[in-house]
Amino acid sequence: MRTASHYKLFALAALVVxxxxxxxxxxxxxHAGEKKGGLDFTGIKRYDLGIYTLVVFGLLMFxxxxxxxxxxxxxxxxxxxxxxxxxxxxxxxxxxxxxKLTDANKQLAEAATKAKAILDEARKDADALKVSERExxxxxxxAERERVKxxxxxxxxxxxxxxxxxxxxxxxxxxxxxIRQQMSLDxxxxxxxxxxxxxxxxxxxx
Amino acid sequence: xxxxxxxxxxxxxxxxxxxTPILETVGLEVHGLEVAGIPLKFMLLMAISATVVALGLIxxxxxxxxxxxxxxxxxxxxxxxxxxxxxxxxxxxxGEHDANRYLPYLTTLFLFIFTMNLIGMFPxxxxxxxxxxxxxxxxxxxxxxxxxxGLEGNHGVAGYLKTFIPPIHIEGGAAMQVLGKGITVGIxxxxxxxxxxxxxxxxxxxxxNMLAGxxxxxxxxxxxxxxxxxxxxxxIAKGKDWLYFLVMPFSVLLVTALSLLELFIAxxxxxxxxxxxxxxxxxxKHPAH
Numbered sequence: 001m002r003t004a005s006h007y008k009l010f011a012l013a014a015l016v017v018x019x020x021x022x023x024x025x026x027x028x029x030x031h032a033g034e035k036k037g038g039l040d041f042t043g044i045k046r047y048d049l050g051i052y053t054l055v056v057f058g059l060l061m062f063x064x065x066x067x068x069x070x071x072x073x074x075x076x077x078x079x080x081x082x083x084x085x086x087x088x089x090x091x092x093x094x095x096x097x098x099x100k101l102t103d104a105n106k107q108l109a110e111a112a113t114k115a116k117a118i119l120d121e122a123r124k125d126a127d128a129l130k131v132s133e134r135e136x137x138x139x140x141x142x143a144e145r146e147r148v149k150x151x152x153x154x155x156x157x158x159x160x161x162x163x164x165x166x167x168x169x170x171x172x173x174x175x176x177x178x179i180r181q182q183m184s185l186d187x188x189x190x191x192x193x194x195x196x197x198x199x200x201x202x203x204x205x206x
Numbered sequence: 207x208x209x210x211x212x213x214x215x216x217x218x219x220x221x222x223x224x225x226t227p228i229l230e231t232v233g234l235e236v237h238g239l240e241v242a243g244i245p246l247k248f249m250l251l252m253a254i255s256a257t258v259v260a261l262g263l264i265x266x267x268x269x270x271x272x273x274x275x276x277x278x279x280x281x282x283x284x285x286x287x288x289x290x291x292x293x294x295x296x297x298x299x300x301g302e303h304d305a306n307r308y309l310p311y312l313t314t315l316f317l318f319i320f321t322m323n324l325i326g327m328f329p330x331x332x333x334x335x336x337x338x339x340x341x342x343x344x345x346x347x348x349x350x351x352x353x354x355x356g357l358e359g360n361h362g363v364a365g366y367l368k369t370f371i372p373p374i375h376i377e378g379g380a381a382m383q384v385l386g387k388g389i390t391v392g393i394x395x396x397x398x399x400x401x402x403x404x405x406x407x408x409x410x411x412x413x414x415n416m417l418a419g420x421x422x423x424x425x426x427x428x429x430x431x432x433x434x435x436x437x438x439x440x441x442i443a444k445g446k447d448w449l450y451f452l453v454m455p456f457s458v459l460l461v462t463a464l465s466l467l468e469l470f471i472a473x474x475x476x477x478x479x480x481x482x483x484x485x486x487x488x489x490x491k492h493p494a495h
Contacts (some may be wrong), residue, residue: 023433032439040221041217041220041221041417042337042338043221043222043340044339045337046222046337048342049222049249049337049339049343050342050346052249052252053252053340054343054346057251057256057314057315057344058347060260060314060318061310061314063260063264063265064259064310064314065404067260067265067267068260068264069264069267069310071267071270072267072270072271074270074271074273075269077272077273078271078272079273081273168414195362
């Protein structure tokens with residue numbers, strides 16, 4: 001690194017020296033003192049400038065050939081290798097991604113199939129449950145209806161019996177009272193009312 | 207001498223000189239930029255151009271050595287120039303196979319000419335490529351490179367010299383054969399002459415464009431002196447001070463516009479010189495059969 005810096009410094013120094021030295025070398029130009037005119041504006045007689053150009057360009061080629069182009073070539077080669085590696089990586093990643101995508105699609109398809117099967121199963125179970133629940137409900141309702149009917153029948157029978165008993169008692173009471181005294185129609189009416197009142201009182205007590 | 211009319215030299219400010227006028231009227235000028243009567247201006251400008259190109263390429267090489275992609279304006283700019291030369295000049299001219307071999311020479315040549323052309327756009331300086339000896343020297347280098355490539359690509363001197371002889375097939379009697387030989391020799395001589403004419407034209411084209419461009423810029427700006435400066439004032443402008451206000455904006459605007467064109471020409475001429483060199487290298491290395 002240090003040597004390269006020295007070379008660069010040397011190269012720059014050489015350029016400067018050249019700038020100073022060449023005109024002195026060219027001072028020996030036999031046309032230097034001649035009168036100007038004609039095609040002089042083209043610099044056609046400036047051989048010194050031509051030689052100077054050759055030397056400067058040669059030196060420039062040497063300097064850049066020594067200090068610039070090896071690095072530029074190495075950099076370009078490295079970059080080319082990097083780009084090649086990146087392209088290879090990208091191709092490999094793409095192949096991996098494509099394989100993963102295929103797997104994912106396959107898994108997705110399997111999952112969709114499984115989900116459909118689960119849904120079908122669930123629907124079937126739900127249908128079966130609905131049917132069985134309906135049957136149980138119908139049975140329960142039927143049983144409840146029969147129980148209520150049975151209770152109603154029992155209740156009706158009990159009420160009927162009680163009513164029959166009360167009617168008998170009432171009739172007996174009326175009959176006993178009618179036997180004991182001759183009664184007018186008004187009296188009979190009052191007897192009936194009295195009997196009913198008694199009957200109510202008895203019912204309340206009971 | 208006061209009042210004395212000076213002769214107009216349109217090339218005075220364009221050609222190499224030891225005297226660089228900046229603002230002569232206020233005494234701002236550089237004298238004595240010469241050694242033993244040899245002007246140094248173009249030599250200095252050429253050395254500056256070479257140093258700029260060398261430093262630029264060394265810096266670019268240092269940056270590129272890492273193999274990392276470019277970052278920053280300067281790195282991108284220099285790489286763009288490098289790849290422009292490689293992809294638009296060297297590969298189309300020389301061919302893919304030999305491109306890397308001639309890339310350093312052609313890139314350095316392009317950048318050197320381009321920098322010398324551009325440096326002439328700075329006021330009061332000049333373009334070294336406006337001298338025929340500078341362009342001739344560069345064309346001479348190209349001549350050597352072109353024919354070295356030809357010698358290498360065609361198995362030596364004899365093989366290369368044969369590539370200049372056109373393959374002409376003439377049927378017929380002895381007279382036709384003699385005529386055919388005569389035509390072949392004539393065309394071969396023209397082809398040999400072309401080898402020299404091509405590089406001469408390279409030199410003259412670059413020199414003439416740069417000299418003419420800068421001379422035109424100077425003359426258009428000099429219109430102002432022709433109407434206003436007593437040392438150069440033309441007869442019809444005498445006593446008509448208002449002409450200055452008419453000519454001055456016209457000259458300045460026109461020079462500004464032409465300077466932009468000259469910037470383009472600076473790049474174009476560097477491109478043409480390098481591209482033709484690349485094409486001639488390609489033709490010498492792989493001649494048409």
